[in-house]
Amino acid sequence: MKFAERVRRVAPSAIRDLLRHGADPEIISFGGGYPDPALFPMAELRGIYAELLAGDPVVLQYCPSDGLPALRAQVATRLRRDGIDRTADDVLIIQGAQQGLDLAAKLVLDPGDAVVTENPTFLGALIAFNPFEPVYAPVRTDADGMDTDDLERVLAATPRARLLYTVPDFQNPTGVTMSLPRRRRLIELADEYDLLVVEDTPYRALRYDGAHLPTLKSLDAGGRVVHLGSFSKILAPGMRLGWAVADGEVLEKLALLKLAADTQSSTLNMAATSSYLDRYDIDAHIATMCRSYRDKRDLLLTTLRETFPETVEYTTPDGGLFTWLTFPASFDTTAFMRDVALPDARVAYVPGATFFPTTPEHNHARLNFSGLTEERITQGVIRLSKYLPR
């Protein structure tokens, strides 16, 4: 049977393989992007689901494809604090931010169009974009996020650039945050080159140090930013809820693509999330998560400093779930994981090569700190450090 050209680009995914490793309790995995299940508001949600399922059966019925109106309004209200002054009508409820990547790609990409990304970038985004057969135009990324001087050069050299994908806050995989001057410059360049900007903000609320920077959407006078967010990291990923905010025809087309893709998100989970936002203080809940994750980040970085060779560099993220390790240029983290880390140290991470859209660098690793206990963070780093060449 002949598959469409686009499916040739769907390669077996490192993320899926790692989800499998994550299931082996013997292995300490820094691999996932998992929130800490001990922080899920189980009791609150238990009460909410019980009450919903004692009430109107409409919670199990179909509902409008754009999402429950109450939840759309609550998301809009929360976004006003991020400088995004919109109403319920401008919010589309989606299946986690991941679905927003699929819908945005479907919206603008013809085969051969270029997607501009940070270098490295989120693997799940590459997986979402690949079926639409883009080429990639990666942009140099440093401690201040995507380098907009390099972006300008890349755009000048990439006439088919159509979509710019960025995680401005605590980027996946590097943990870095885009500076305000670069945010402003990015929007100017997007206007100049007529790009659709996909601003992916799953970690934005998880800031441990410093003050929030303006969202790209809040700087977007041209209506070209699709702002994606998610309840996965601030409430629970297993409910599969996120949102997309966009303007005018972009939002309207995304909404139709959402309907086409899966009719709607779960009515019951939307009703439960709406009820949670109504009754509980999610900001207090987020503050609790931030305290816990900040401690884990500090523990991870401290243990790395104390046990790893000085030749290994790592980022110091102000929030989010990840730090990014850079080993000496000759060190291959994929081979080391296969040959040493998994079989001997019994530790997993994500080798950095998969996060590079075009030219893999082999001497990086992404470490998650949110999904592990403090004990396992310490143990995992110590175990790994013992096998590192000195």
Add this chain to the structure above:
Amino acid sequence: MKFAERVRRVAPSAIRDLLRHGADPEIISFGGGYPDPALFPMAELRGIYAELLAGDPVVLQYCPSDGLPALRAQVATRLRRDGIDRTADDVLIIQGAQQGLDLAAKLVLDPGDAVVTENPTFLGALIAFNPFEPVYAPVRTDADGMDTDDLERVLAATPRARLLYTVPDFQNPTGVTMSLPRRRRLIELADEYDLLVVEDTPYRALRYDGAHLPTLKSLDAGGRVVHLGSFSKILAPGMRLGWAVADGEVLEKLALLKLAADTQSSTLNMAATSSYLDRYDIDAHIATMCRSYRDKRDLLLTTLRETFPETVEYTTPDGGLFTWLTFPASFDTTAFMRDVALPDARVAYVPGATFFPTTPEHNHARLNFSGLTEERITQGVIRLSKYLPR
């Protein structure tokens, strides 16, 4: 901003507009494809969600993108009764059968490829396929389903036919069921013309008369049938769960496209559905639904016979949710709904024109009977009948 070619094909949807009408309690709507919310197993699910949320927080965490292994195994076991002899590994959990349409289209369709469908066909399928820019090759459809003699002619005349989409059981919108000889012939022709067959079976379990016919998947020696099913009509649509069964590389690619599209379906809803299947007799539940829907179907058909002009024909479905009305050729059901049914009779249905992929016929209407009370079925038909020309 330039949108991809494919998005030009995303037209505002009649389904979305009708979902809006359905929300006005003044209007008796035969429009939706809704199960009866009074039959949702609210108490059972209330107990299940309460227990899950009192247990391991893993129910709110990420899980494998193919779906919870226990639920995949339960679906596989149920499908053995439909002659589909597969294991958990062959089952992909998706966001309702609708997502299977998006993934299957993404798998095989290049722009300009032809999709073969019943004529008329499910509007939601057209909405799912349109973004991939196919042309449509509709096949004559009668009381025995898709006419395979006409299918043979259509395939001979359509060199780019790639995907055949069918609802063999109680088709949407007509309610008709494909006969066994035609099922066998369809598979022969699909083999001959190397088609991917998408067998969409959301209503299959809801049979009110006669014996189940073999699924296309059970007749599929060539591994070219993607069998789609859904919990929406047998449990609850608001949980957004369905399944895809396919073979070899087809399944593998669909699984990667599922990961790309939205990471996974809701862990919590999958765990709850799995628990429901474990503890309760869903077949007894389905039997209860069948008794209720059979009565409603009978009431609808009886009231149509007693009140409608003899010039209006309707199908007698052996199951499912719909009957299909055919008015005299000069009668325009879209205009009548806009000008008379909605403003005067205060009744909604789905005008038939939207279900024809290429050449609309204007003298049909789809009537749903599952989502209305018996009283509203009677009232709605009587109200409508009073405004029909005699």
